[in-house]
Amino acid sequence: MVVLSGYETVKDALVNHAEVFADRPHIPLFSELTKEKGLLFSNGDIWRVMRRFTFSALRDFRMGSKMIEDKITEECRCLVNTFKAYGGKPFENSTVVTTAVANIIVSIVLGNRLDYDDPTLCRLVTNIRENIRIIGSPMVQLYNTFPSLFRLFLGSNKEIYTNLAEMQEFVTKTITNQKKKLDVNDQRSLIDAFLVKQKEEKPNPKLHFTDVNLVFLVSDIFAAGMESTSTVLRWGLLLMAKYPEIQIIVTYIPHNHSKSSNIPVCHWSLLGIYCNVLFFHAACGLNKKRD
Ligand code: HEM
Structure with a gap:
């Protein structure tokens, strides 16, 4: 077993020697x-x-x-x-x-x-x-x-x-x-x-x-x-329910809508990016300071 210690060592292994360290452990x-x-x-x-x-x-x-x-x-x-x-x-x-x-x-x-x-x-x-x-x-x-x-x-x-x-x-x-x-x-x-x-x-x-x-x-x-995606989505729903002020911002952002339905479609406008970052950041549990 090889143990890597410290940021520089781990970075060197994963970035400069990715091929050698790409394998998964035998579980x-x-x-x-x-x-x-x-x-x-x-x-x-x-x-x-x-x-x-x-x-x-x-x-x-x-x-x-x-x-x-x-x-x-x-x-x-x-x-x-x-x-x-x-x-x-x-x-x-x-x-x-x-x-x-x-x-x-x-x-x-x-x-x-x-x-x-x-x-x-x-x-x-x-x-x-x-x-x-x-x-x-x-x-x-x-x-x-x-x-x-x-x-x-x-x-x-x-x-x-x-x-x-x-x-x-x-x-x-x-x-x-x-x-x-x-x-x-x-x-x-x-x-x-x-x-x-x-x-x-x-x-x-x-x-x-x-x-x-x-x-x-x-x-x-x-x-x-x-499971990964549905867990993130369900955290997103929970956080939207808990922080209605954010829900309002996201709801009122002028999205483009799909022609066949009234569902907003994703566009990489600044506001679109705001929604994506906010949603994923919060839903993936990175938004700790709002607890
Ligand atoms: C928000 C949703 C998701 C999260 C948080 C997530 C997270 C991750 C993470 C952390 C890994 C790396 C695991 C590792 O290397 O040990 C991974 C690998 C992987 N994910 Fe996702 N994932 C998500 C959605 C998806 C979706 C939608 C798909 C497929 C449709 C997918 C397919 C894969 C596959 C195939 C791997 C293995 C890649 C490899 O071995 O090179 N993931 N995911």
Whole structure:
């Protein structure tokens, strides 16, 4: 094990020797679950190739510009309608906010959104949330620190495997369907883009664009994007409720509105930047002095 101490040393390692320090640590349960495939828990060449592909695919599907913004705007409209249906009464918002975020990822990865009561979407969200809860449990932390000692006690381990298997079965079915109707000239989702790469990859013993890597990559994107984004959004809602004066400023800022709905769309005007910084700064918990 190498321990780095001090700002200059850490900066030197991460900036000047990024390649050497890029690998993730070996975490027993995650390595067993993923066999170090995909993006989140892989290392070396697989990680580099999957990361480069994912970033460029998301950029090609216009991360931050129109195409993805349209999907987000459409999802916002559905989410706002669901909120309105409660008629101003209090309700548990975590499920619907998480489902809305998952749905945006569904639409980028698979190509189309699903209804909030679609059983597949509901199972997907439940499986991921349940696994994230188990992964954060004290027993899993102990298992990851002393794997041989705690292997026998890890009862919930089975549930993690069942949830992951169910999710991966859905992803595998989707890949099989997408393969049948793949049009190289009309790539509609991240899965399509991966399948095109798969066709292009020259046969060699160290293939990266394999079905197994695709299944893990898709699961990773859901796991990484869903809870993180919905937690930030829910903190944002809470802070907006707690500080109505900020809510008023944001509400009255003259946004451009989407043509198809009355939902504000993001533009990098000074006020737009103010809203983004304020929202993210506050929601990510950096705005400590307002406590
Ligand atoms: C506000 C929301 C988000 C926060 C706070 C967040 C935070 C983070 C952080 C801190 C990491 C680095 C973890 C590490 O290196 O150990 C990370 C990695 C990652 N995030 Fe996010 N994330 C968010 C949204 C998303 C979304 C929406 C997606 C996908 C659609 C996503 C996909 C990923 C992936 C794939 C990685 C792994 C990258 C790699 O291994 O190179 N994240 N995220």
